[in-house]
Amino acid sequence: MADAAEVARRYQAAAARRRWILKAPALLTILLASFGPLAVMLVYSVMEKGNYGGVAFGQFSLDGWTAVFFKYDPFDETTSLVVANLTVFLRSIKLALVTTIAALLVGFPTAYFIATRPAESRSQWLLLITIPFWTNLLVRTFAIMGLLSNQGLVNNALIWSGVIDKPLQMLFTDGAVLAGLVYVYLPLMVLPVYASLERMDFRLVEAGYDLYATRWKVLRHIVIPSCKPGLIAGSILVFIPAIGAYVTPRILGGGKNMMMGNLIELQFGQGRNWPLGAALSITLLAIVTVALVVYIRNTAGKGGAHGH
Amino acid sequence: MTDTPRTSAIRTEGLAKTYGKGSSAFKALREVNIDIAENEFFTLLGPSGCGKTTLLRLIAGFDFPTEGQILLHGRDIAALPPFQRPINTVFQNYALFPHMTVAQNIGFGLKMLGWDKARIGARVAEMLRLVRMEPMADRATSAISGGQQQRVALARALAPAPKVLLLDEPLSALDYKLRKEMQIELKRLQHETGITFVFVTHDQEEALAMSDRIAVMNRGQVLQVGDPRTIYNAPADRFVADFIGESNLLTGRVMGAAGPGVHRIALDWAEILALGQPDGAEALVMIRPEHVQVLFASTEGALPATIAETVFVGTETRLHLRLSDGVAFIALLPNADATSERLEQGRDVWLSVAPGTARILGGDHG
Numbered sequence: 001m002a003d004a005a006e007v008a009r010r011y012q013a014a015a016a017r018r019r020w021i022l023k024a025p026a027l028l029t030i031l032l033a034s035f036g037p038l039a040v041m042l043v044y045s046v047m048e049k050g051n052y053g054g055v056a057f058g059q060f061s062l063d064g065w066t067a068v069f070f071k072y073d074p075f076d077e078t079t080s081l082v083v084a085n086l087t088v089f090l091r092s093i094k095l096a097l098v099t100t101i102a103a104l105l106v107g108f109p110t111a112y113f114i115a116t117r118p119a120e121s122r123s124q125w126l127l128l129i130t131i132p133f134w135t136n137l138l139v140r141t142f143a144i145m146g147l148l149s150n151q152g153l154v155n156n157a158l159i160w161s162g163v164i165d166k167p168l169q170m171l172f173t174d175g176a177v178l179a180g181l182v183y184v185y186l187p188l189m190v191l192p193v194y195a196s197l198e199r200m201d202f203r204l205v206e207a208g209y210d211l212y213a214t215r216w217k218v219l220r221h222i223v224i225p226s227c228k229p230g231l232i233a234g235s236i237l238v239f240i241p242a243i244g245a246y247v248t249p250r251i252l253g254g255g256k257n258m259m260m261g262n263l264i265e266l267q268f269g270q271g272r273n274w275p276l277g278a279a280l281s282i283t284l285l286a287i288v289t290v291a292l293v294v295y296i297r298n299t300a301g302k303g304g305a306h307g308h
Numbered sequence: 309m310t311d312t313p314r315t316s317a318i319r320t321e322g323l324a325k326t327y328g329k330g331s332s333a334f335k336a337l338r339e340v341n342i343d344i345a346e347n348e349f350f351t352l353l354g355p356s357g358c359g360k361t362t363l364l365r366l367i368a369g370f371d372f373p374t375e376g377q378i379l380l381h382g383r384d385i386a387a388l389p390p391f392q393r394p395i396n397t398v399f400q401n402y403a404l405f406p407h408m409t410v411a412q413n414i415g416f417g418l419k420m421l422g423w424d425k426a427r428i429g430a431r432v433a434e435m436l437r438l439v440r441m442e443p444m445a446d447r448a449t450s451a452i453s454g455g456q457q458q459r460v461a462l463a464r465a466l467a468p469a470p471k472v473l474l475l476d477e478p479l480s481a482l483d484y485k486l487r488k489e490m491q492i493e494l495k496r497l498q499h500e501t502g503i504t505f506v507f508v509t510h511d512q513e514e515a516l517a518m519s520d521r522i523a524v525m526n527r528g529q530v531l532q533v534g535d536p537r538t539i540y541n542a543p544a545d546r547f548v549a550d551f552i553g554e555s556n557l558l559t560g561r562v563m564g565a566a567g568p569g570v571h572r573i574a575l576d577w578a579e580i581l582a583l584g585q586p587d588g589a590e591a592l593v594m595i596r597p598e599h600v601q602v603l604f605a606s607t608e609g610a611l612p613a614t615i616a617e618t619v620f621v622g623t624e625t626r627l628h629l630r631l632s633d634g635v636a637f638i639a640l641l642p643n644a645d646a647t648s649e650r651l652e653q654g655r656d657v658w659l660s661v662a663p664g665t666a667r668i669l670g671g672d673h674g
Contacts, residue, residue, distance in 0.1 A: 204403050206370050207399060207404075207405070208405075208416075208420075209389065209390040209391050210370075211396065211420055211468070212417050213420045214391055222405060
């Protein structure tokens with residue numbers, strides 16, 4: 001009879017082992033995919049730069065990190081702030097913020113529109129939203145270039161209608177980069193906001209009207225708080241890739257309106273300064289982390305407990 | 309028999325609602341004329357899809373009528389948006405705002421009306437007291453029970469002191485005992501606040517227990533309006549008789565008048581006296597199960613029947629019987645006397661109908 005307990009214990013031990021074995025691939029993937037690259041970056045950022053790119057392993061140096069913020073002039077032996085880098089940081093933050101706000105302003109009504117269609121036509125509207133994803137990002141960005149260039153569709157239309165008499169310089173400006181970013185990342189706002197609106201009980205809207213709330217007040221006091229998780233998710237999904245965007249600022253901003261992605265790429269390419277590139281990457285990561293923490297703290301605090 | 313309302317709170321005139329157009333059009337409401345008195349507990353009763361919820365939504369302003377008028381104290385409100393109507397609703401699933409506390413929910417309407425904070429606070433406290441939820445003020449709406457959510461929904465709708473309170477099957481999500489409790493609670497609230505209640509339900513028992521008057525609806529039409537006793541004792545037609553309570557409906561030949569408002573009706577095996585005015589040579593007669601007496605010997609005017617099944621339901625015994633022509637018949641007998649023990653299956657019995665209880669119904673004899 002004592003054997004029964006023994007068998008049960010052995011069985012449980014075997015089950016526990018099996019669980020770990022089954023979990024292992026997922027854990028390993030998560031570990032490698034999320035921490036692996038970070039570890040590589042961290043190591044690269046504290047090495048001496050190699051002569052033809054890469055790093056000189058074993059030669060520890062903080063030059064990469066110093067170069068993020070300061071530059072040393074060997075002639076007058078002074079150290080000064082790298083204004084160019086800071087300008088790029090600020091431009092990236094500003095553009096990513098404005099992109100997020102613009103995507104919110106355009107994406108929310110779009111998502112609301114889709115969520116209030118009859119159930120059977122909603123999937124068709126969603127399909128329309130995702131269609132741009134079917135085309136390569138590069139191709140779409142070049143298409144925007146075609147629209148905004150001096151002989152592009154927009155300028156030609158404006159000249160033809162007599163609003164202006166010589167082309168406006170739209171390409172290679174922050175405005176062009178912004179337009180490109182909003183266009184590219186808009187679906188990332190629409191989809192999570194739609195998901196949250198779709199789950200919302202629209203009787204709450206009726207209850208709001210019933211309790212003397214006008215349309216605007218229903219939107220402010222009921223709809224927006226109800227879909228806050230979607231708005232937060234959408235903002236994060238737009239802000240993060242926007243701040244590190246590479247293709248859009250490269251093509252639509254020309255050489256001069258760099259964002260952090262371009263600055264980082266420069267270090268790994270022409271600059272042949274991998275430690276600086278790695279340090280800049282980690283700086284970008286830090287900016288994103290800080291921005292997220294601040295954002296989530298500020299949005300989760302208001303409006304009290306939220307049903308999920 | 310129907311009271312004449314003193315002052316009318318809500319009156320509809322030729323109210324109709326059609327969804328869709330052309331061949332796919334669906335007439336949810338046709339020619340609804342009702343007159344709900346001030347301070348009345350008025351119930352819209354009918355099966356699902358009968359139009360009662362549509363009517364409620366038109367009164368609330370969530371939908372707009374295709375035709376007709378809705379008069380609130382004589383003023384046509386049919387075209388006003390819901391936030392301009394002094395009417396509040398208790399929703400079927402309460403529709404409490406999940407991102408607000410109990411107190412914030414109750415105060416929402418007042419806040420939207422632009423009341424100042426101190427006044428809102430006082431009114432919310434008063435409402436919490438009224439529905440006996442004082443200790444729950446700061447709870448999240450997800451952290452209270454269904455019955456409590458119900459009370460919050462009521463308090464929220466009553467807080468702005470609406471002229472009319474609409475209740476859309478508010479008790480349907482509660483279990484039996486809680487429902488009984490809330491029925492009494494609702495009546496109490498209606499008395500204390502003096503507000504006109506328009507209550508929608510498909511539960512006839514609930515309707516009979518709570519209402520001052522009931523409008524029975526089917527297929528977008530109001531079939532009968534009356535107080536519970538009238539509706540139960542003198543249903544206007546076959547549908548109302550069938551829907552409210554249980555009834556045995558038998559068709560017979562009209563043999564002639566037996567007195568003022570009483571006619572002799574010949575059924576296949578016996579002749580009975582029934583109240584009401586037949587509109588032809590044939591008449592549809594309603595006999596309520598509780599008005600039937602079971603006899604164990606043949607008697608003049610009694611219907612012969614056989615017991616098909618006996619169901620003991622506590623205070624009563626339900627008898628499923630077959631009349632000699634095979635028609636099903638139900639009788640409900642109190643369990644007070646010893647006769648209930650003699651009601652075994654297959655036994656032949658005679659059914660006598662209590663005098664003055666059988667009724668001739670108007671409308672179709674189908």
